[in-house]
Amino acid sequence: MRDTIQFLKGGKVVELEDVGPTETLLDYLRLRRRETGTKEGCGEGDCGACTVALGRLIDGKLTYQPINACIQLLGMVDGAELVTVEDLFQDGRLHPVQKAMVELHGSQCGFCTPGFIMSLFTLYHAEGASKSRKTVTEWLAGNLCRCTGYRPIVDAALEACFDAADDTFSWRANETKEKLQVLADSRDVFIGDSNRFFSSPATLDGLAALYGQHPDATLVAGATDVGLWITKQMRDLPKMIWLGRIEGLDRVEVSPSGVLIGASATFEATEEAMTDIASDLGELWKRIGSKQVRASGTVGGNVANGSPIGDSPPALIALGATLELQSADGSRALPIEDFFIDYGKQDRQPGEFVTGLFVPRLSANHAFRCYKISKRFDQDISSVMAAFRFTIEEGTVLAARIAYGGMAATPKRAKGAEAALSGALLDDPATWGAAMQALLSDFTPLTDMRASAEYRMETARALLAKALMEVSGTAPEDLRVLARREAHHDHAA
Known part of the structure; x- marks a missing residue:
């Protein structure tokens, strides 16, 4: 077991042992590191002023995704590379995205600018993105500019983001991959004591055992909902279990009969498979939150939290999806519509958690x-x-x-x-x-x-x-x- 989280920043490993269960990444950056380029705006993942980038190995490739730091828990950056706007200025030179924003007058009052730059940084490093205004506006749907400065921002994106990446991060990509591979250990993380802790099990068995001991703990995957319990409802959640490191829980398995989605698979990771089932599903998935939300938010979490206005459950119910649950006593499956009993109440026993769901394909008729x-x-x-x-x-x-x-x-x-x-x-x-x-x-x-x-x-x-x-x-x-x-x-x- 490990009693610290560890991640990369500025090419160096950062290791922290004092991580509170509800401490957000934004508070860590602004209050502890005094890196105030990342702004606090809405506090609920809507405005994008707090956008940072997380680099992770996805299918062996170093991939940078935009994340809302205001609702991302600090412990959830374990094993990733954290990139903030302060990291882009290297050796006295602006990053290509920053340079384009300056030259094309993409910053007005400047408050939202770091968030836009970090979202565009992830577009700059995205492989295969088609160069178009539509691509840019969809990428920036989670970033708000109240000065109505979108036109020059989009122009800057079109100028900077669609050539081969040529920056510090691309130059040291192989080194970063090697460091991330070293950080990707298989040890459970537990920081705190039995009364107050942040934990991240590495296996389903470890999760079942821990949750069986602490059925009052909060399970969190992407924190796009739980994060608002902290920032808006001001709830004290003393026991936090993050599901993001459990091996195989992020699986997306496509078969002739349907798609098996692990509970920690994000909307972004499942978009292609859902589009393949039905084009309307692909359209729906694109409208769930923003790029930042879809990169963090999970389909399993959208179901497990039981919101009456969650976007995915009605579609999954209509398709006849099946939900998988597990506890220390075993596992079971049930039709997804049977999971929802009443407002705020689901068919989930103490110590039981959602492990995934199966979405069947449509028949010819x-x-x-x-x-x-x-x-x-x-x-x-x-x-x-x-x-x-x-x-x-x-x-x-x-x-x-x-x-x-x-x-x-x-x-x-x-x-x-x-x-x-x-x-x-x-x-x-x-x-x-x-x-x-x-x-x-x-x-x-x-x-x-x-x-x-x-x-x-x-x-x-x-x-x-x-x-x-x-x-x-x-x-x-x-x-x-x-x-x-x-x-x-x-x-x-």
Whole structure:
């Protein structure tokens, strides 16, 4: 067992033994290291002012990803290379991204600038990124500039980020890989005592044993949700278990029957596999948070925390996904919709944790659609999330799986509408009416700051009609493409 965390910064190994369970990476940088280039803005992973880069070995390649330091726990940088804006200025020279930002006037008041630079640093080191305005705006969707300085920032990105990387980090990449390989040991990390600790087991058996002893501990994977419990709810979480070092828990295994996703696999790591199952899933995955959030946030965490407005559960329910759980006493599997019991309550016993989920592929007679409705296109919480899987034979709906988020205390199937849709004809919209009416009995939505109950119900019914129209071929297909283009255009404007 190891009682320290260790990571690289500036090419050197940093080892820390005084790591609190809720200490954030942002606080460590600003308060302990006095590196104040990383700014504190929203404190919830929305504005990007605190963006730093973490370098890790992914499939043997050194990969830099943007991370929101405000909601990243300090202990979670174990085994990584930490890069902040202070690290970019080397030997009296600006980094190419910094130089382009200066020359093209990408900084105005300057508060957001370090975060933009660090996001662009990760784009600078991204392999295979296509040079386009769309690529840049999607990459920067998690960085806000209140001076409305996006145009010169995008120009700077187009100028600097799409040639082969030629900076200090690329020059010493092989050395960095070797150092990261040395840091990647298989020892459990435990810092603290039985009453207050940060821990990171290296194996599932180690996690089961520790969590069995401390079922009151908080399990954290990406901290995109738990981080807000700390920064916004000001909760004291004295026992923290990070899942990021458990061997195999980040697996993404693709097979002819479906995709097996480990509990610590991120949205970014699973995007390609989800897109392969259904193009609508790929579109949904791109709209979950920002680049920073998708690089940290996990599909397993999105399910395990049981939010009624989580984006992935309705889609996974409609697809018939299965959840895997484990404890010191053994393991079990259950349909994902059965995991959600009530608001804030899941079918999880003390000491039991989610290890992964299996998403089956669509059959030849399946049609799948999913839609996220939110006030902003990028990085916003759903007002209504809807997903539909229809089983169709010769123009007749034989069966349907329909799931919504934001309509009840949990992600929930619309079983009345499913039953009413059985036997409906795709070429006869009059046969869809019973399902539309059944939705009124399936849900009693609430009114909150995101939407009124009336809006949610009308939207839920409209989305069912939209899905049926698209599947039947009576909805112009270019309308969906146009809507996406307009949304991207509005964001980039």
